[in-house]
Amino acid sequence: MISLVVNGKTQQVDVGPDVPLLWVLREQLGLTGTKYGCGVAVCGACTVHVDGQPIRSCVTTAAAVAGSKVVTIEGLSTKTDHPVQRAWIELDVPQCGYCQSGQIMSAAALLAKMPSPTDADIDDAMSDNICRCGTYQRIRAAIKRAAAIQKGGA
């Protein structure tokens, strides 16, 4: 048994030592907002926060994060009102939407440590997340908008 703290809730899961966090979240805890895209940490669709840091849950075992604070897209806000989510809605960022949980978790982690990112900061922080629909331009704009919302400039 592994004890996981996911979105503020402590849960016991019975999984082997090599099972990635991604599959525990999706298949055992029913948190399907976190997506599988590549399985080898090159697309970012599975990004979640572990103790505030964005990590790739497809290559991080559940055992490795036992006791750490895991936050998934479902736990980012209770009312879909995190500044990043609000900005994403305002600018109609998603197309197919499949990568967007990962994009949003990466963006939220960026804004938590860097409240006013430049284009270069955004490119640097977001270039591990692939969007096949090509929403990059809106992601850039929405991160800046989220930064403004976060500062209270709603």
Next chain:
Amino acid sequence: MGRATTFSRRTLLKGSLAAGSGLVIGFWLPRPGAGPPPAEAADAFAPNQWLSIDRDGVVTIVNSVPEMGQGSLTTMPMIIADEMDAEWSKIKIEQAPANPQLYANPVTGAQAYGGSRGVRDHFEMWRKAGAAARQMLMQAAAQEWNVKVEEVDTEPGYVVHKGTGRKLAYGQLVDKASQLPVPKDPKLKTPDKFRYIGKVVHRTDTREKVNGSGVYGVDVKVPGMLVASIERCPVFRGTLKSFDASATKAVPGVNNVVQVSNGVAVVADSFWSALQGRKALKITWEEGPLAQLSSAEITRGYEALAKQPGMVARKDGDAAKALAGGGKTMEAVYQVPFLEHACMEPMNTTAHVTADACVIWSPTQNPGGAQATGARITGLPPAKVTVNTTLLGGGFGRRGEQDFIVDAVETSKAVGAPVKVMWTREDDIQHGFYRPATYNVFRAAVDTQGHPVAWWNRVVGPGILIQKGRAQAGTIDGAAMEGVRNFPYDIPNVEIEWTEKDYGVPIGFWRSVGPSQNIYIVESFIDEVAHLAGKDPYEYRRALLGKSPRHKGVLELAATKGNWGAPLPEGRARGIAVAFSYGSYAAHVAEVSVAPDGKVRVHKLTGAIDCGIAVNPDGVKAQMEGGTVYALTAAFYGQITLDHGRVQQSNFHDYPMLRINEAPVVEVHILDSGAAPGGLGEPGVPTVAPAVCNAIFALTGKRVRSLPINFDELKKA
């Protein structure tokens, strides 16, 4: 349309609840073994299959076009709601079940969606569906008030008596309207009366896509469901000889191992267990006739065939004679590779086959095809096969195929339980239906004034329609010729030839299909001809577009907005391209630089689009923005190669996607021609690669004649 039928969709469970926006995006969810829910007693006004209004005034609109990112869950309801004057906040949207009788595309006759056909093929039909409802509601109110129908009008959600200002909500008119005959040819609004069409309307599916609640195929969960992963023959067209599953069956969580058409399915209680079981399989494949096939062999074969005459697809005048006529001539060879779609959501489907029913949950572009596949495999009549279309994590043409439906239906049938078959990224890259690789020869001649007098083009490659049995072998495949046969330039002597050569690599429809590659080659070569003539590439095209004003319109708009001809900083240049595809006209101006290591940077792409009536202008922009990135990925990186019949790429490390740090600024300008709507999912793609490659030539003098761009060749010496 006949007399109004009344039914309710209350029996449907909702796949996801988008709280807050007032909109509910649902899909038909499952009671295992059950077919479509039965019609209920009349408690709603449903003049046709597209909409119903309940007594609370809630309008339920049924969207037949799968949502794959293109915005069908927004655009489709906009059209219906506009003509019926529905209140936007009172609209619920449901995804249609597979039922081709009700929901087939009226142009293709199939309940399948590709070719950017959502709006353009259904626009009139959906407008009429909404207008019929509005007309009936107006008649019902006129009866209620005992006035002439000419005295009433509508505003969102209400019928209004013009003389007195009295109002009746649509919900209050449900019973009366249900008694009226459905008008066959309801009067449509004039465009100046559009309330939603052409206006800013936010997407209806954003909320569920930013909080993780949206249900994609991979997220489907059914009681008692197992998860499977299939080991497939690494060589195309290979077959299974034998397998030993004893080690697999010892893997914890593995439940069953079954042979299916596409390989060996490991069925487990979780995807991870299925993957571990799959690794333990011992399989012997009969690799079949393609076991030695390589990309080099394909290229050599194409090259040899390109020296032989092909089938003549178009002949105007006498190109051979004009080429020999003494003017300046040139010849060039262009090549493009196989490409995989790489939808972010790998292929998957869930199915539950029982003795008397088959229920499918799938991120499919082809619900009608999925139903037919389910019926074929189970032997059940199509009416017993329910298809629930989930959100699609990308489509791009890949999800019109049936292989991933076959996987799930066969596996569920074999194990007698609901099964979700999930593909890995590696499965997805290595078992695709690829954009065809082709080899193309061009010749052209210009006269002493620089006017083109001959255009000759031979294309060698496979035909998608022929491989899929949708066109006869030995004929000219329309998909292969799209973009090369119908190029717009006014040239007196033209000959276009096609030579079919299919090595057996599975091919399919890849976002913008023929034009994705043919516009690259045509728009690159016309650029070469412009330089041969010593003319500005924009002005040269423009002068040849006299017979196609819509091409000319977007070309001029892109050139103006892209500052064609204006000075640029040192080390930058522009390129331009224009095309028609899928009912729309598009042009791009690219602004590029090349780093000393040869890496191309696209700073800006200025796009112009004439898609006729732009139903959702921000959606138009989104599709153009997205098309740009899709096209640039192909131009920079896209390449599937074969060795020993196997795809050599496997994941995003060796089949890379453009990332945000490489994404250009994209500007989109809509040319409002007022014409009937054209497509949008695809038309943003074709002109991007040639505009970029033409800019590279303008900057470096090096012509990019094969994709992906070889950055090494652009290195500064």
